[in-house]
Amino acid sequence: MKGSAFYENHFDYDAMSRQAANIIAAQVILKPNCVLGLxxxxxxxxxxxxxxxxxxxxxxDFSQVKTVNLDEYVGLDETSDQSYIYFMRSNLFDHVNIxxxxxxxxxxxxxxxxxxxxxxxxxxxxxxxxxxxxLGLGPNGHIGFNEPDxxxxxxxxxxxxxxxxxxxxxxxxxxxxxxxxYAYTMxxxxxxxxxxxxxVVNGKGKAEIVKRAFFGPVTPxxxxxxxxxxxxxxxxxDEDALSLI
Ligand code: PGA
Numbered sequence: 027m028k029g030s031a032f033y034e035n036h037f038d039y040d041a042m043s044r045q046a047a048n049i050i051a052a053q054v055i056l057k058p059n060c061v062l063g064l065x066x067x068x069x070x071x072x073x074x075x076x077x078x079x080x081x082x083x084x085x086x087d088f089s090q091v092k093t094v095n096l097d098e099y100v101g102l103d104e105t106s107d108q109s110y111i112y113f114m115r116s117n118l119f120d121h122v123n124i125x126x127x128x129x130x131x132x133x134x135x136x137x138x139x140x141x142x143x144x145x146x147x148x149x150x151x152x153x154x155x156x157x158x159x160x161l162g163l164g165p166n167g168h169i170g171f172n173e174p175d176x177x178x179x180x181x182x183x184x185x186x187x188x189x190x191x192x193x194x195x196x197x198x199x200x201x202x203x204x205x206x207x208y209a210y211t212m213x214x215x216x217x218x219x220x221x222x223x224x225x226v227v228n229g230k231g232k233a234e235i236v237k238r239a240f241f242g243p244v245t246p247x248x249x250x251x252x253x254x255x256x257x258x259x260x261x262x263x264d265e266d267a268l269s270l271i
Contacts, residue, residue, distance in 0.1 A: 047076030059091070063160060077118065082121075092129075092130075096217070100184065134206075143183050178213075214252055
């Protein structure tokens with residue numbers, strides 16, 4: 027795990043988002059045809075806003091970039107404003123010059139779940155792997171939708187969401203019953219194969235899990251703890267998320 031600390035007078039959500047966007051922008055500048063692994067959730071919204079602003083300022087060109095997202099809810103597609111493909115279009119893809127034929131999110135509505143997971147793994151391999159994977163951190167330590175477990179799932183697979191995740195994500199839905207119970211997610215192995223990994227975390231509510239994930243033992247009970255073993259992992263967090271370390 028590489029240490030990475032940025033100090034501003036007050037390292038808040040906006041500062042976190044700027045730093046994360048700078049790291050992603052550097053990747054796109056260094057390798058214009060890079061493969062970005064992308065994440066959804068509340069945390070990266072500011073990062074995407076910063077990237078859109080850099081594009082609008084003429085500082086970034088996404089025309090050769092390919093993307094693969096971590097996960098998608100089973101049963102939702104782009105017609106649902108809670109789907110992750112909808113999130114990615116509205117937060118990033120529709121605002122930059124990316125070729126949407128090369129943006130990928132697992133398909134939430136398919137006949138054959140196993141075939142979809144296999145297709146997704148093969149797609150990432152056909153791109154030559156992920157250059158930079160962006161991650162958020164679930165309050166229970168999940169990355170993608172890899173929930174606490176007794177093992178680290180290797181490949182893209184279908185998961186049953188834990189109650190903790192349903193509780194954490196219900197804020198995005200009208201009512202709790204609307205939160206899907208299943209999702210497709212890249213596996214821990216899929217994520218760990220990325221050449222670089224960047225995690226964004228903010229808020230006091232994540233302070234305890236940051237401590238457990240990065241200053242405790244590596245265990246599938248805290249899926250993010252595996253990132254301690256990645257050779258090029260960077261955590262960009264606000265002061266609140268780092269308040270217990
Ligand atoms: P959040 O989700 O950014 O909405 O807190 C993070 C995650 O569950 O990965």
